[in-house]
Amino acid sequence: MRIPERPRVILRHCDAYEPERIRSLVREGLDTLGLKPRGRTLVKPNLVAAGKLFPHAHTRPEFEEGVLLAMQDRGTEISELAVGERCGITLPTRHAYSESGFDRMLARFPGVKRYCFEEAPQVEVRLTHPGRLRDAIFVPEPVARADFFVNTPKFKAHPWTTVTFSLKAYIGLQDDRHRLIDHDHRLGEKIVDLHHVLQAQFIAIDAIIAGQGRMLTPKPFPLNLVILGDAQVAFDAVCCAILGLEPRSVEHIRLAEDAGLGTTDLGRIQISGDVTLEEARARARGFEVGLVRVEKYFEGTKISAYAGPPPEPERTDYCWGGCPGAIEEAIEILRLFDEETDVKMPRLHIVFGAYEGPIDAGPGEKVVFIGDCSRWKGTLHGQDVELPSIYLERNLKDPHHARAEDIYRKMLHVHRQMYAARNAPFVRLEGCPVSVAEQVLALVSLGGLRNPYFDPREVVAFNKAWLSWRARVAWQRTTGTRYQIAGPAQRGGAIPEQGPISA
Numbered sequence: 001m002r003i004p005e006r007p008r009v010i011l012r013h014c015d016a017y018e019p020e021r022i023r024s025l026v027r028e029g030l031d032t033l034g035l036k037p038r039g040r041t042l043v044k045p046n047l048v049a050a051g052k053l054f055p056h057a058h059t060r061p062e063f064e065e066g067v068l069l070a071m072q073d074r075g076t077e078i079s080e081l082a083v084g085e086r087c088g089i090t091l092p093t094r095h096a097y098s099e100s101g102f103d104r105m106l107a108r109f110p111g112v113k114r115y116c117f118e119e120a121p122q123v124e125v126r127l128t129h130p131g132r133l134r135d136a137i138f139v140p141e142p143v144a145r146a147d148f149f150v151n152t153p154k155f156k157a158h159p160w161t162t163v164t165f166s167l168k169a170y171i172g173l174q175d176d177r178h179r180l181i182d183h184d185h186r187l188g189e190k191i192v193d194l195h196h197v198l199q200a201q202f203i204a205i206d207a208i209i210a211g212q213g214r215m216l217t218p219k220p221f222p223l224n225l226v227i228l229g230d231a232q233v234a235f236d237a238v239c240c241a242i243l244g245l246e247p248r249s250v251e252h253i254r255l256a257e258d259a260g261l262g263t264t265d266l267g268r269i270q271i272s273g274d275v276t277l278e279e280a281r282a283r284a285r286g287f288e289v290g291l292v293r294v295e296k297y298f299e300g301t302k303i304s305a306y307a308g309p310p311p312e313p314e315r316t317d318y319c320w321g322g323c324p325g326a327i328e329e330a331i332e333i334l335r336l337f338d339e340e341t342d343v344k345m346p347r348l349h350i351v352f353g354a355y356e357g358p359i360d361a362g363p364g365e366k367v368v369f370i371g372d373c374s375r376w377k378g379t380l381h382g383q384d385v386e387l388p389s390i391y392l393e394r395n396l397k398d399p400h401h402a403r404a405e406d407i408y409r410k411m412l413h414v415h416r417q418m419y420a421a422r423n424a425p426f427v428r429l430e431g432c433p434v435s436v437a438e439q440v441l442a443l444v445s446l447g448g449l450r451n452p453y454f455d456p457r458e459v460v461a462f463n464k465a466w467l468s469w470r471a472r473v474a475w476q477r478t479t480g481t482r483y484q485i486a487g488p489a490q491r492g493g494a495i496p497e498q499g500p501i502s503a
């Protein structure tokens with residue numbers, strides 16, 4: 001499909017999660033945009049985290065219900081209507097579907113298929129566009145084969161990327177092993193690469209109650225908006241404009257525009273609907289975005305943070321897409337599960353990148369170097385320390401051989417690292433990036449905090465989902481279904497025309 005030359009974004013007022021109201025807004029949006037779902041129609045929500053403690057992190061099921069009803073109303077040529085997602089933080093997507101209320105909602109749609117992307121075969125898509133990070137990436141088969149792709153993200157702030165609207169939500173297309181590749185200081189380019197795999201023909205964002213401040217544990221911010229559109233760069237540009245943000249100040253939006261994936265020029269975007277841009281801006285006044293450097297984030301707490309540049313310092317002096325943002329999310333998760341987190345936490349020093357200054361660690365205060373690229377030379381507790389970088393160059397990380405550790409392996413791995421360093425003045429957490437889950441587990445160990453994965457409110461549902469996920473994968477292996485399939489994949493109609501892609 002071709003990216004529209006005159007993209008359109010529609011702003012609609014909606015002050016309640018009423019599926020019928022959302023259905024009619026989405027149906028009107030499809031009609032205005034002249035769109036008809038067809039073939040394999042894949043609808044992707046953002047279910048990065050769900051459950052009682054994460055009510056504002058995800059697209060609400062009532063919203064998705066309205067979207068699915070509208071797809072059925074207008075989709076006379078649909079051959080398969082499906083919902084697909086890979087949630088975050090190493091949890092099974094089954095868990096996110098169940099805890100978000102999506103499973104209960106989907107039970108009313110017996111004909112709609114539910115995909116947990118980490119349970120589907122991962123197929124190879126070759127990339128040929130200029131400036132790509134990689135020549136090939138892997139995505140779940142339903143993504144590669146989609147004919148009509150509907151992106152239904154949540155309107156939120158984000159610690160890595162300032163905000164997350166339509167473009168950034170593509171990170172939820174990949175399973176853990178592939179998602180973590182390039183999820184570092186070049187995250188913006190990774191997002192652009194993913195947009196050369198498939199193009200959303202229709203976007204409907206849940207901005208009824210938006211999420212401010214953070215991504216996994218955002219604070220609710222009623223915007224009372226449903227925003228609809230037919231081109232992602234333009235769509236994200238209008239969402240930025242609502243917040244008073246210059247769209248090109250958001251790296252992945254700027255890179256997407258520069259890659260020819262659409263325009264951020266509001267003068268070229270047709271904005272319509274029953275809410276004007278000015279009215280939407282007035283509603284968003286005071287909305288808190290993300291992108292706070294880690295040193296500032298932990299000011300006034302028992303954690304002192306130090307950050308030096310990641311590899312390729314000529315590109316950036318801070319790894320916005322990797323480890324530092326992950327620890328901001330990790331501490332917020334721990335605060336949700338254990339309200340004494342800040343009291344229990346001992347004085348800690350956390351260090352990222354090639355930091356060159358002093359580390360002000362008093363006797364008995366642990367220093368934690370986070371990430372493969374962290375390196376430092378100096379004196380700690382009277383001892384000379386020289387910690388080299390163990391960062392592996394990007395071209396040595398081949399997606400064909402990528403592996404992922406599930407959460408129980410991660411627990412074991414983090415526990416071993418922390419135990420081995422229990423009497424040492426410092427410890428290094430290895431990885432690029434060190435995921436939110438691993439940083440949660442490390443802080444649990446260092447602070448003697450409650451492990452969220454064993455929280456009584458979560459443990460039964462989590463383990464049930466984890467066991468059924470593992471059982472499903474084991475069954476597929478037994479029946480000869482390969483998990484990762486290299487070589488040209490079968491593609492659907494949502495393949496973008498902009499940016500040459502060979503399948």
Ligand code: SF4
Pocket residue numbers: 183184185310311319321322323324352353370371372373374431432433434
């Ligand atoms: S190790 Fe962490 S901080 Fe360093 S480049 Fe990788 S993601 Fe960024």
